[in-house]
Amino acid sequence: MLSIKNEKEMNVDNPCLDEFYEYFCRTVKTNAQMYEEVFNTLPTNQIRNFVATGNYTEKSKLRDTDPLTVC
Structure with a gap:
């Protein structure tokens, strides 16, 4: 979704x-x-x-963490 609120904001x-x-x-x-x-x-x-693929895929996913409890 482009989030265009009204035509005055964007033609x-x-x-x-x-x-x-x-x-x-x-x-x-x-x-x-x-x-x-x-x-x-x-x-x-x-x-x-x-080589960077392994580091990237091992990184914790935001969907698996609770941002309110992670410091």
């Missing part, structure tokens, strides 16, 4: 406008980062080589 009549495209790209990037933080999904842009 949605023409999705080819640069303003809409830039907003869409920012929203997609934010959503992907949140999803990766919660689920540690693969593939991901956070891994640059095969």
Whole structure:
């Protein structure tokens, strides 16, 4: 969901406008980062080589932890 509250905030009549495209790209990037933080999904842009895959997959997933009890 793009979270566009009203047309005064963003012109949605023409999705080819640069303003809409830039907003869409920012929203997609934010959503992907949140999803990766919660689920540690693969593939991901956070891994640059095969060795880093093990460290990434062993990292605790936010979905498995209680953020209120983790210090």
